Amino acid sequence: MGKRSDILLIYTGGTIGMIKDYKTGALRAFDFDKLLKRIPELSHLDCNIKTVSFRKPIDSSDMNPGYWIQIAEIIEDNYTTFDGFVVLHGSDTMSYTGAALSFMFENLAKPVILTGSQLPIGDLRTDAKENLITSIQIAALKEKGRPKVTEVCLYFEYKLYRANRTTKINAEHFEAFDSLNYPSLAESGVHLKINEEYLLKPNRRKKFQVHKKLDNNIAVVKLYPGINEAVLSGIFNTPGLKAVIVETYGAGNAPTEDWFCRIVEDTVKKGIFVVNVTQCSGGSVLMGKYEASTHLQKLGVINGKDITSEAAIAKLMYLLGGETNKKAFKTVFETPLRGEIR
Numbered sequence: 001m002g003k004r005s006d007i008l009l010i011y012t013g014g015t016i017g018m019i020k021d022y023k024t025g026a027l028r029a030f031d032f033d034k035l036l037k038r039i040p041e042l043s044h045l046d047c048n049i050k051t052v053s054f055r056k057p058i059d060s061s062d063m064n065p066g067y068w069i070q071i072a073e074i075i076e077d078n079y080t081t082f083d084g085f086v087v088l089h090g091s092d093t094m095s096y097t098g099a100a101l102s103f104m105f106e107n108l109a110k111p112v113i114l115t116g117s118q119l120p121i122g123d124l125r126t127d128a129k130e131n132l133i134t135s136i137q138i139a140a141l142k143e144k145g146r147p148k149v150t151e152v153c154l155y156f157e158y159k160l161y162r163a164n165r166t167t168k169i170n171a172e173h174f175e176a177f178d179s180l181n182y183p184s185l186a187e188s189g190v191h192l193k194i195n196e197e198y199l200l201k202p203n204r205r206k207k208f209q210v211h212k213k214l215d216n217n218i219a220v221v222k223l224y225p226g227i228n229e230a231v232l233s234g235i236f237n238t239p240g241l242k243a244v245i246v247e248t249y250g251a252g253n254a255p256t257e258d259w260f261c262r263i264v265e266d267t268v269k270k271g272i273f274v275v276n277v278t279q280c281s282g283g284s285v286l287m288g289k290y291e292a293s294t295h296l297q298k299l300g301v302i303n304g305k306d307i308t309s310e311a312a313i314a315k316l317m318y319l320l321g322g323e324t325n326k327k328a329f330k331t332v333f334e335t336p337l338r339g340e341i342r
């Protein structure tokens with residue numbers, strides 16, 4: 001029998017660890033160590049668990065690149081000591097954090113599982129226990145003495161997903177996430193079924209690296225019928241802007257009117273990257289399929305293919321913060337780096 005896995009549980013905040021303030025009725029973050037004592041089941045798991053917590057746990061609406069770096073540093077500092085990591089995180093921005101961590105960690109060879117819950121862990125009907133316990137079990141899984149899952153994942157309501165493929169799709173159902181463009185990596189029922197063929201394979205000969213430079217000089221514009229020139233040019237002319245994601249219609253389509261084309265053309269000419277990401281939750285951008293996207297292709301707009309907006313944001317911040325040269329940027333963005341794009 002192999003050695004028991006050592007798991008580091010990182011609590012950043014979110015509903016999972018919140019309690020109700022009975023005066024106001026609102027949920028607020030709470031001391032997680034005290035809450036953990038309410039889950040005696042954890043001691044029955046076949047692994048050793050250590051916990052660390054953000055000094056001040058946050059609602060994930062306050063998440064930002066500074067906190068991403070904090071989480072990444074906790075994992076970096078403990079990378080050799082632990083076999084797997086479970087990050088407890090509010091569900092609201094969990095997909096963004098999962099995507100960001102996936103890019104920040106290069107040559108990851110251990111599991112990093114993000115999870116949380118829709119109801120606090122102290123609530124009678126909570127979904128937190130299953131999410132937490134199964135996440136720890138997945139992080140502890142080994143094959144031939146090595147971690148079985150070696151990527152940044154998100155576990156919620158009986159499913160394990162590649163984190164950078166997920167989107168929060170529901171604010172009240174326990175099934176809060178989906179991964180419309182990539183199959184789930186595992187399903188938990190009576191047995192834990194790992195879908196091996198969909199897992200990323202690590203290159204263990206390459207050294208684990210943590211990239212901490214993230215550049216947030218980006219913008220996201222969602223197109224809608226009636227969007228006007230003043231609004232669009234206001235966003236595209238934001239001082240310091242380096243890239244903009246345009247959430248287009250369907251398979252990557254956008255208005256063909258002159259004023260729209262001119263703004264996009266001027267922006268690309270200024271060296272600002274424009275990325276075409278569909279506003280549909282599933283499916284892919286296919287530039288050139290319709291005339292309504294051929295113009296974007298000709299103007300040098302980057303093809304976001306089937307990437308989620310969350311992953312596109314994280315990928316831009318990561319690439320802009322790094323050393324990718326301007327000429328190669330489009331090609332690098334269109335290439336899968338962590339299984340985030342087809």
Ligand code: ASP
Binds near residue numbers: 061117118
């Ligand atoms: N507002 C909470 C958060 O994202 C919701 C949750 O935890 O599910 O922190």
